[in-house]
Amino acid sequence: MSELKHVDIYTDGACSGNPGAGGWAAILVYNGVEKTVCGYNKDTTNNRMELFAIIQGLRQLKEKCDVTVISDSAYATEPFLQGWLDSWIKNNWRTASKDDVKNSDLWKSLIFEVQKHYVNFVRVKGHADNEYNNRCDKLARAEIKKGLKND
Numbered sequence: 001m002s003e004l005k006h007v008d009i010y011t012d013g014a015c016s017g018n019p020g021a022g023g024w025a026a027i028l029v030y031n032g033v034e035k036t037v038c039g040y041n042k043d044t045t046n047n048r049m050e051l052f053a054i055i056q057g058l059r060q061l062k063e064k065c066d067v068t069v070i071s072d073s074a075y076a077t078e079p080f081l082q083g084w085l086d087s088w089i090k091n092n093w094r095t096a097s098k099d100d101v102k103n104s105d106l107w108k109s110l111i112f113e114v115q116k117h118y119v120n121f122v123r124v125k126g127h128a129d130n131e132y133n134n135r136c137d138k139l140a141r142a143e144i145k146k147g148l149k150n151d
Contacts (some may be wrong), residue, residue, distance in 0.1 A: 002013060003029075004118065005031075008067075008068050008132075010026065011053035012025055012044065012073075012126075013052065014051070014144060015044065017030065021041070021042055021043070022049040023038065025143065026038070036045070036139065042147065047076075054071065059117070064116060066118045069139050072123065072125065077123040079107070089111075105129055
């Protein structure tokens, strides 16, 4: 069996108003080669854009890969890092306090994409010294500006 390709996926989501106009971006890095994907949503939340960026990044992969997702979003990473997703699924998409899990549609899509690969999540400090995270932030914000201009 051949070794899986390792891909780093840096992601970020942004919102102008929350809810409001949103942007998302993902930069995939494999063997020193970068691929960037980004987009706009007219009416959304920051958390939805954070999740959507990861989903869209993973959807770029054409085969099973060893993936590290790097995000500054606690909302998007902690459920994986803390094991909350398993509880949410077991409790029929309810939190420990019995509330509905917000954005369960995107969480389900994200789980679907994650299950195709070996994925590790890493949380980085936002707006700090991670070059790719900062680039994703700029790209997501640029998508908002471009989208608002075209609306």
